[in-house]
Amino acid sequence: xxxxxxxxxxxxxxxxxxxxxxxxxxxxxxxxxxxxxxxxxxxxxxxxxxxxxxxxxxxxxxxxxxxxxxxxxxxxxxxxxxxxxxxxxxxxxxxxxxxxxxxxxxxxxxxxxxxxxxxxxxxxxxxxxxxxxxxxxxxxxxxxxxxxxxxxxxxxxxxxxxxxxxxxxxxxxxxxxxxxxxxxxxxxxxxxxxxxxxxxxxxxxxxxxxxxxxxxxxxxxxxxxxxxxxxxxxxxxxxxxxxxxxxxxxxxxxxxxxxxxxxxxxxxxxxxxxxxxxxxxxxxxxxxxxxxxxxxxxxxxxxxxxxxxxxxxxxxxxxxxxxxxxxxxxxxxxxxxxxxxxxxxxxxxxxxxxxxxxxxxxxxxxxxxxxxxxxxxxxxxxxxxxxxxxxxxxxxxxxxxxxxxxxxxxxxxxxxxxxxxxxxxxxxxxxxxxxxxxxxxxxxxxxxxxxxxxxxxxxxxxxxx
Numbered sequence: 001x002x003x004x005x006x007x008x009x010x011x012x013x014x015x016x017x018x019x020x021x022x023x024x025x026x027x028x029x030x031x032x033x034x035x036x037x038x039x040x041x042x043x044x045x046x047x048x049x050x051x052x053x054x055x056x057x058x059x060x061x062x063x064x065x066x067x068x069x070x071x072x073x074x075x076x077x078x079x080x081x082x083x084x085x086x087x088x089x090x091x092x093x094x095x096x097x098x099x100x101x102x103x104x105x106x107x108x109x110x111x112x113x114x115x116x117x118x119x120x121x122x123x124x125x126x127x128x129x130x131x132x133x134x135x136x137x138x139x140x141x142x143x144x145x146x147x148x149x150x151x152x153x154x155x156x157x158x159x160x161x162x163x164x165x166x167x168x169x170x171x172x173x174x175x176x177x178x179x180x181x182x183x184x185x186x187x188x189x190x191x192x193x194x195x196x197x198x199x200x201x202x203x204x205x206x207x208x209x210x211x212x213x214x215x216x217x218x219x220x221x222x223x224x225x226x227x228x229x230x231x232x233x234x235x236x237x238x239x240x241x242x243x244x245x246x247x248x249x250x251x252x253x254x255x256x257x258x259x260x261x262x263x264x265x266x267x268x269x270x271x272x273x274x275x276x277x278x279x280x281x282x283x284x285x286x287x288x289x290x291x292x293x294x295x296x297x298x299x300x301x302x303x304x305x306x307x308x309x310x311x312x313x314x315x316x317x318x319x320x321x322x323x324x325x326x327x328x329x330x331x332x333x334x335x336x337x338x339x340x341x342x343x344x345x346x347x348x349x350x351x352x353x354x355x356x357x358x359x360x361x362x363x364x365x366x367x368x369x370x371x372x373x374x375x376x377x378x379x380x381x382x383x384x385x386x387x388x389x390x391x392x393x394x395x396x397x398x399x400x401x402x403x404x405x406x407x408x409x410x411x412x413x414x415x416x417x418x419x420x421x422x423x424x425x426x427x428x429x430x431x432x433x434x435x436x437x438x439x440x441x442x443x444x445x446x447x448x449x450x451x452x453x454x455x456x457x458x459x460x461x462x463x464x465x
Contacts, residue, residue, distance in 0.1 A: 028100050028103065028104065029049075029050070029099055029100065029102070029103045029104015029105065029332055030104065031050075031104075032050060032051055032052040032104075032331065032332075032333050033050065033051050033052075034051070034052060034053070034054070035047045035048070035051040035052065035053055035331075038052075038053050038054035038057070039053065039054055039057060041053075041328050041329070045328075046283075046284060046285075046328045046329070046330055047328060047329040047330055047331050048284060048286070048330060048331070049104060049105055049106065049107045049284065049286070049330050049331060049332050050104060050105075050332075051331055052331040052333035052334075053329065053331065058329075058331060058333050058334050058337060059337050061323070061327055061329045061331070061334040061337075062333075062334040062335070062336070062337025062338045062341065063337070063338075063341065064323050064327070065109055065320050065323055065334060065335060065337075065338035066338050066341045066342065067214060067217070068109075068213055068214065068317070068319040068320050068322065068323050069091075069109050069111040069317050069319060069320060069338070069342075070217055071214060071216035071217030071219075071220055072111055072112060072114070072216055072317070072319065072370075073087065073088065073091055073111035073112045073342075074087070074088070074112075074355050075112070075216065075220065075358075075363065075366055075370075076112035076113070076114060076116070076117060076312050077112065077311075077312055078355065078356065078358050078363055079117055079181075079363045079367065080116075080117060080120045080121060080124065080132070080312060081124060081129070082120075082129065082132075082310070082311070082312050083247060083248045083250075083310060083352065084352040084355040084356060085247040085248070085345070085346045085347070085348070085349060085351070085352035086247040086248055086249060086250070086309065086310040086311050086346070087112055087306070087310075087311040087312050088247070088342050088343075088345050088346040088352075089247045089309075089311065089342075089343060089346035089347075090302070090305055090306040090309060090310075090311030090312075090314070091110060091111055091112065091306075091311065091314060091339075091342050092338075092339045092340065092341070092342030092343035092346065093302070093305060093339075093343065094110040094298075094299075094301070094302025094303070094305060094306065094314045095108075095109050095110045095302070095335060095338065095339035095342070096336065096339040096340070097298060097301055097302055097305075098110050098295070098298035098299065098301075098302060099298075099332050099335055099336060099339070100298075101294050101297055101298035101301065102291050102294045102295055102298055103294070104332045105286075105288060105291050105294075105332075106277055106280060106288060106291050106294070106295050106298075106332075107280060107324065107330045107331065107332045107334070107335055108276060108277070108280070108295070108316045108317070108320065108321075108335065109316070109317045109320040109335055109338055109339070110298075110299060110302045110314040110315065110316060110317070111314060111315065111317045112311075112312045112313070112314065112315075113265070113269065113303075113312065113313045113314055113315035114370055114371075114374060115174055115265045115268045115269065115313075115315070115374075116136065116139075116262070116265055116312055116313040117178060117181070118174065118177050118178050118181075118261075118419070118420075118421050119132075119135055119258070119261035119262045119265060119419070119421065120132045120135070120136070120312065121181070122258065122261050122410075122417075122419050123135050123255075123258040123261060123262075126255070126257070126258060126417075127253060127255050127258065128253075129250055129310070130250065130251065130252055130253035131253050131254075131255045131258055132258075133250060133251070133252035133253070133306075133307045133308075133310065134252040134253050134254040134255060134258075134259065134307065135258055135259055135261060135262035135307075136252070136262065136303060136306055136307035136311075136312065136313045137252050137303075137304055137306075137307025137308055138254075138259050138262060138307070139262045139263070139265050139266055139269075139303055139307070139313055140300050140301065140302070140303030140304030140305070140306065140307055140313065141300065141304055142263070142266045142300070143266050143269055143270065143296060143299055143300030143303060144296070144297050144300030144301055144304060145300070146158075146266065146270055146296055146300070147293045147294065147295070147296030147297030147298075147299075147300055148293065148297060149293075150292050150293040150296055151292075151293025151294060151296075151297070152293070154292075155274060155292060158270060158274075161429075162267060162270075162271070162429075163432070164381055164382060164384075164385035164387050165382065165387045165393075165394040165397055165398055165432065166397060166401075166428050166429060166432050167267070167271050167378075167381055168378040168379065168380075168381035168382040168385075168387065168398070169378060169397065169398045169401040169402060169424075169428040170264060170267055170268060170271075170378070170401070170424075170425050170428060171268055171271070171374065171375075171377050171378035171381060172374070172375045172376075172377070172378025172379060172398075172402060173375075173378070173401055173402050173404075173405035173406070173420075173421060173424040173425070173428075174264070174265075174268060174374055174375075174378075174405075174421055175371045175372065175373070175374025175375030175376075175377070175378065176371075176375045176402060176405060176406050177405045177406065177408055177420045177421050177424070178367065178371040178374070179371060179406070180408070181364075181367060181371070182364045182365075182367045182368050182371065184360070184364070185360050185361050185363070185364020185365065185367070186364065186368075188360075188361075189227070189230075189232065189359070189360065189361035189364075191226060191230070191361075192223055192226050192227045192230065192232060192359065192361030192362060192365065193223075193361045193362075193364045193365040193368070194365060195222060195223055195226040195365065196219050196220065196222065196223030196226070196361065196362050196364075196365025196366055197219070197365040197366070197368045197369055199218060199219040199221075199222035199223060200215050200216060200218070200219030200365075200366065200369045201215075201369065203215040203218040203219060203222075209326055213319055213322045213323065213326075216366060216369075216370070219365070219366060219369070220358065220362055220366060223361065223362035223365050223366070224358060224359075224362055227359040227361055227362055232359040232361060233357050233359055234357060235357060237353045237356065237357070238350060238353045238354050238357060240353075241349040241350040241352070241353035242349045242350065243348065243349070243350050244347060244348065244349070245347065245349045246347065247310070247346045247347070247352070248310065249309045249310045250309070250310035251308075251309075251310075252307050252308060256416050257412070257416045257417045258417060259416075260416055260417070260418055260422050261417070261418070261419050261421065261422055263422060263425075264421050264422055264424075264425035265313065267425065269296075269299060269303075269313075269315055270296060271381075272315060272316065272318075273295055273296055273299050273315065273316050274292055274295075274296070276316040276317075276318060276321060277291060277292060277295045277316070279318075279321060280321060280324070280330065283321075283324070283325060283330070284330050295316070299314060299315060299316065302314045320335075320338075382398075392435070393432060393435040393436050393439060394432075396431055396435065397427075397428050397431045397432035397435065398428065400424075400427045400428065400431050401424040401425065401427045401428030401431070402424065403424075404420060404423045404424040404427050405420040405421055405423070405424030405425075406420070407420060408420030409423065411423065
């Protein structure tokens with residue numbers, strides 16, 4: 001099948017109708033057709049989601065996807081104190097479920113989301129890992145419900161609720177709210193912290209292809225070596241860990257006073273999920289808009305399962321989109337390989353113990369870059385959607401939300417706690433819709449175009465993972 005033919009789902013249907021192949025295989029997206037001779041990609045063509053190369057080549061691409069997701073996926077549990085192997089387990093399970101729910105139409109990997117770091121940290125301080133898992137579970141359920149609505153009603157209501165100025169503000173304030181988390185590392189182990197940051201930024205432009213997209217992983221390795229030279233790494237737990245064993249699962253607990261800390265994350269996951277799916281559709285020439293709801297439901301179910309068992313929340317990964325862009329292989333078969341590989345790593349306790357030896361300085365150094373990227377991604381949404389900040393509605397909505405999030409107050413109302421991210425998100429939404437409603441009713445504020453009708457852009461090329 002050529003790239004021009006890729007929007008036509010016929011190859012998938014033909015695969016489902018092959019003699020001896022159950023129809024359910026095709027409906028689950030497992031009935032791939034072999035692209036060409038299975039070894040080469042014709043210039044100007046791509047391997048569509050419903051196609052695959054020969055299995056050796058497919059496995060090779062799948063391993064590249066594992067490498068692309070690995071640095072960020074293990075860094076989130078490392079920063080938050082979650083078990084790495086449990087996060088890998090639910091990342092793998094979530095990816096496979098996502099592929100099944102989207103019927104093999106949307107190639108994507110679900111890795112750990114950086115948008116969860118701030119609410120997880122706040123919940124951990126009050127109620128431990130159980131309280132944080134309760135918040136993750138509720139976030140997943142909310143995202144799944146949003147997916148159900150999107151599948152039936154489309155995305156217009158999302159654009160109306162969160163126009164680009166609001167969506168950019170919410171993304172930016174999550175990153176800026178996390179800035180203080182890097183202070184201790186910068187002051188206590190500055191060499192390790194800044195060496196890690198420097199390695200990430202240099203490798204991002206020094207290397208080409210896959211290695212350039214693995215700048216986070218390269219930075220972690222370099223920072224780890226610097227920390228090792230200073231005696232900041234303790235290998236004791238690695239020697240005590242078994243080679244094979246189950247991941248350390250944990251049950252969630254529900255505390256109303258922290259659940260609202262997680263709700264803004266739902267809005268961010270919706271934006272980046274839809275943005276990533278739209279991007280893949282443009283790159284493959286396929287109309288994936290009918291899959292927006294399924295993609296959100298898949299991500300929501302993945303996050304829900306993580307909350308049930310001890311993993312961090314998940315999200316679609318732009319790093320893996322980069323692998324697809326360079327390889328021209330969009331086959332979901334490669335993502336099955338990546339998901340199964342993540343599951344295999346989850347059953348290696350010694351591997352998890354080794355990842356847990358990453359010292360705070362390395363995590364802090366990576367955080368400087370990653371949290372900053374999240375903040376700037378919000379600005380990128382403003383720029384791409386040409387948000388007019390000469391309009392007082394936009395200016396005050398963004399300004400109020402950002403300042404509250406950076407100040408990071410914690411207000412307790414009726415036994416429930418609201419932190420900087422939740423309060424900043426609420427401020428951006430309330431100020432925007434209140435001011436716009438009054439301005440339109442009174443005719444006092446020019447609004448050249450209805451921002452609610454403008455599709456927001458995804459926080460590419462990175463993600464809040």
